[in-house]
Amino acid sequence: MLNAEALAVDVVRFSQPYRSPDELANVHSVLASGHAHGDGSFTAKAAGRLRAITTSPHVLLTTSATHALEMASSLLGIGVGDEVILPSYTFPSAANAVARTGATCVFVDIDPATGNLDPDQVEEAVGPRTKAISIMNYGGVPVDIAAITAIALKAALPIIEDNAHGLGVDSGMGQLGTIGVLGVQSFHDTKNVHSGEGGALLVNDPALLERAEIMREKGTNRSQYLRGQIDKYRWVDWGSSYLLSEINAAVLDSQLASFDEIQRLRLSVWDRYALELDDWADHAGVRLMAPPRGIHAAHLFYLVMPDWASQSRMIDHLKQDGIVSAFHYVPLHSSPAGRRYGRVLRSLNACEDFSRRIVRLPLWAGMSEDQVTRVIGAVQAF
Numbered sequence: 001m002l003n004a005e006a007l008a009v010d011v012v013r014f015s016q017p018y019r020s021p022d023e024l025a026n027v028h029s030v031l032a033s034g035h036a037h038g039d040g041s042f043t044a045k046a047a048g049r050l051r052a053i054t055t056s057p058h059v060l061l062t063t064s065a066t067h068a069l070e071m072a073s074s075l076l077g078i079g080v081g082d083e084v085i086l087p088s089y090t091f092p093s094a095a096n097a098v099a100r101t102g103a104t105c106v107f108v109d110i111d112p113a114t115g116n117l118d119p120d121q122v123e124e125a126v127g128p129r130t131k132a133i134s135i136m137n138y139g140g141v142p143v144d145i146a147a148i149t150a151i152a153l154k155a156a157l158p159i160i161e162d163n164a165h166g167l168g169v170d171s172g173m174g175q176l177g178t179i180g181v182l183g184v185q186s187f188h189d190t191k192n193v194h195s196g197e198g199g200a201l202l203v204n205d206p207a208l209l210e211r212a213e214i215m216r217e218k219g220t221n222r223s224q225y226l227r228g229q230i231d232k233y234r235w236v237d238w239g240s241s242y243l244l245s246e247i248n249a250a251v252l253d254s255q256l257a258s259f260d261e262i263q264r265l266r267l268s269v270w271d272r273y274a275l276e277l278d279d280w281a282d283h284a285g286v287r288l289m290a291p292p293r294g295i296h297a298a299h300l301f302y303l304v305m306p307d308w309a310s311q312s313r314m315i316d317h318l319k320q321d322g323i324v325s326a327f328h329y330v331p332l333h334s335s336p337a338g339r340r341y342g343r344v345l346r347s348l349n350a351c352e353d354f355s356r357r358i359v360r361l362p363l364w365a366g367m368s369e370d371q372v373t374r375v376i377g378a379v380q381a382f
């Protein structure tokens with residue numbers, strides 16, 4: 001029988017949250033200060049760091065990316081009778097944000113080279129009921145920005161940009177997160193930078209800022225009150241409690257202070273996979289993640305297996321060696337809720353196929369050289 005402890009030591013985890021040097025001191029200082037609710041000094045510091053990293057003019061920390069996406073739908077007035085175009089290959093949060101308003105998700109297919117939505121299908125899906133285009137930069141690889149923004153401009157549609165994977169990526173056409181009128185970041189502990197749970201709304205269109213602040217603060221103008229702009233705060237609009245606690249903001253601030261180091265460590269793993277698996281992939285008929293112009297966030301590294309059967313075979317094979325790998329999104333359009341809340345214009349074969357062939361390898365800041373070597377060796381032995 002396997003000794004559970006020995007097994008646990010040997011396991012190469014799929015992901016491991018980064019530990020930043022100042023996190024405990026920061027949390028301690030929040031608890032000692034007596035201000036643990038939202039919008040304290042760590043929120044201000046972390047938001048400032050995010051403005052610098054993303055170049056977005058206004059950053060509101062939120063409880064999650066999911067909530068930031070919900071805010072985006074509400075801020076754009078999306079509602080019953082409207083349609084939002086989004087990739088079928090994405091996390092359900094983008095679709096939930098549409099479905100909760102009563103609007104319909106119009107799912108489009110992906111470009112299998114990147115996993116990002118296919119601009120031609122977006123163009124085809126635009127109709128009189130379309131209210132927004134929701135995009136996601138898979139693995140921090142930029143969507144086809146020129147094509148998507150041209151479609152959005154022509155149809156006068158706002159873009160919501162789910163940039164959960166792509167913090168700090170320079171697309172060559174601006175920082176990811178600032179392509180749309182509203183951008184979204186996630187600080188879930190599987191992301192490059194985390195606060196346990198957490199997120200941010202990047203308000204790139206200043207016209208949406210006042211309403212966004214109110215929505216995040218239970219529908220009140222408390223943010224204006226805190227800035228001394230009004231003498232009392234009141235309930236002025238619909239809102240909810242979307243603000244991050246200072247405890248989480250304290251962790252986030254320390255993580256953001258280590259952002260360059262986190263990215264350096266992640267990139268060193270990514271680069272080894274790309275380099276050392278290249279020959280094996282050629283022989284095995286496997287496609288490695290290959291971002292156009294080499295632009296990505298070192299958020300994930302994947303193999304595209306030659307057929308569907310070899311996906312689970314590879315995951316099982318790595319598991320035998322104590323290595324945890326993973327598939328990724330199950331297409332939304334064919335999911336039970338996707339069928340209820342969405343529609344498609346055609347069969348979305350590319351995302352079905354991608355979803356059934358992709359295998360993501362362990363990737364986190366702080367993986368040892370030995371662990372990376374083990375993963376590479378195990379993949380090559382498949």
Ligand SMILES: Cc1ncc(COP(=O)(O)O)c(C=O)c1O
Pocket residue numbers: 063064065066067090091093094136162164165185186187188198199
């Ligand atoms: C692309 C994408 N968007 C949104 C989310 C949701 O993020 P959160 O957990 O911060 O709500 C995820 C979660 O993994 C994601 O991968």
